[in-house]
Amino acid sequence: MTTLTTRLSVPADSPFGPANLPYGIYSVPGQPPRPATRYGDHVVDLGLLLGEQGENAVFTEPTLNAFMAQGHDRWTEVRAVLQAALREEIAAAAVHDLDAVTLHLPVEVADYVDFYASEHHAANLGRLFRPQNPDPLTPNWKHLPISYHGRSASIVVSGTDIVRPAGQRKGPDDAVPVFGPSARLDIEAELGFVVGTGNPMGEPISVEEAEQHIFGAVLFNDWSARDIQAWEYIPLGPNLGKSFASTVSPWVVPLPALDGARVDTPVQEPAVLPYLAMDRPWGLDVDFEVRWNGEVVSRPPYAAVYWSPAQMLAHLTVNGAPTRTGDLFASGTVSGPEKDQRGAFIELTWGGTEPVMVAGATRTFLHNGDEIVLTATAPGPGGTRIGFGEARGRILAHPSDGR
Missing domain, CATH: 3.90.850.10 (Fumarylacetoacetase-like, C-terminal domain)
Structure with missing residues (x-):
């Protein structure tokens, strides 16, 4: 089966370009909330982009807490991998229009x-x-x-x-x-x-x-x-x-x-x-x-x-x-x-x-x-x-x- 791919681009003046890449939690109808990043006006699923096995299993969770708990070195690693991945073609299934998703509280707030x-x-x-x-x-x-x-x-x-x-x-x-x-x-x-x-x-x-x-x-x-x-x-x-x-x-x-x-x-x-x-x-x-x-x-x-x-x-x-x-x-x-x-x-x-x-x-x-x-x-x-x-x-x- 051929996997459909796409190459994303954002305007140079976008406040959500490759230097930002914030983290959030999104959902689409009929699916549970999942971690994502915002790239321009696209919401990109982290699990479908980076994988869901091993350490990346945190990208199937309904909050960012499990990812955050992995620590500073892991945050640095994921950010670099994410920036590199978005320069290439990625799975089309990972991409959603911003206005087609529901955004959720990104973190389960402890205190x-x-x-x-x-x-x-x-x-x-x-x-x-x-x-x-x-x-x-x-x-x-x-x-x-x-x-x-x-x-x-x-x-x-x-x-x-x-x-x-x-x-x-x-x-x-x-x-x-x-x-x-x-x-x-x-x-x-x-x-x-x-x-x-x-x-x-x-x-x-x-x-x-x-x-x-x-x-x-x-x-x-x-x-x-x-x-x-x-x-x-x-x-x-x-x-x-x-x-x-x-x-x-x-x-x-x-x-x-x-x-x-x-x-x-x-x-x-x-x-x-x-x-x-x-x-x-x-x-x-x-x-x-x-x-x-x-x-x-x-x-x-x-x-x-x-x-x-x-x-x-x-x-x-x-x-x-x-x-x-x-x-x-x-x-x-x-x-x-x-x-x-x-x-x-x-x-x-x-x-x-x-x-x-x-x-x-x-x-x-x-x-x-x-x-x-x-x-x-x-x-x-x-x-x-x-x-x-x-x-x-x-x-x-x-x-x-x-x-």
Whole structure:
């Protein structure tokens, strides 16, 4: 029997060219989910391209976890083999059009930690909530990457609708707490990092070792109910105001694909403690766009984020906490110094006091039916751009919400 083959080509300016090759999970009708890469607007099945025997049996799994657990050297090997294979003719059965497949959550998320790594975001919230303080940052902010432990089960893939959360809230005019759907529903544009291999309990990951453990990056929208969060967060921090949903993009961009996007972090002063010290703390030159009902309202620059991914992972484990394959940690809201670079609507509308026009309508926080789409690109080799796809979500009314 003759095997039909095809030779794929992508435009030179495609954000999903040979320098990217992100990993994801796809399915077609009647078939279970399987690992794939994206090449231009093609989805290429990894098992049918590279084989399904031996170590490659991981390419028949419904998540990327088994592949990630094989470790950094294996990721490097597969990436090189994949780039070489796509330069040649490949089995036509391995190729699908992007619009003909369903994309799934790429990773079974084990644990999830969200950081607070953008100085501009933290300072803006400090000015909003603590205007009496001369320094908008908390005393610990420049000494350690602040974070909270989130809920991994509520992380969903792009395209999943988000039901407006309900909970306790107490506004300034409320004599007692009230219960109901959130009236101040917000977003947070973030970059998420997927842990490919973890560390045993009691053996921290150093800043130098972090790159051996980080498999890749995804877009991340940490949906936030600001009114629920404001009532609950003192003294233990965010809980129900965050735990109802977070959206990730379906493609995990491998860390090596972002080599051309490496930049220095902002100058870290005062000097950090030795376990966070790096000869060159590296950030990423990733440019976000936030679309609200189809209109771009913000362009947050990840290059402005203060703490590096390596420092975040080192701090997460410095107390001896273990991590596992599939753990995800996110940067927290990405914001820049300008108003149109703010990655959360609580900043963009200054706590709701400065409404913005969105597609001809006035908005402060999210209405039912609103749709948010995060996209981002980063520099690649030879003037190309590396794409992340999108993190898309639409707000549905809470069952008790009559609005």
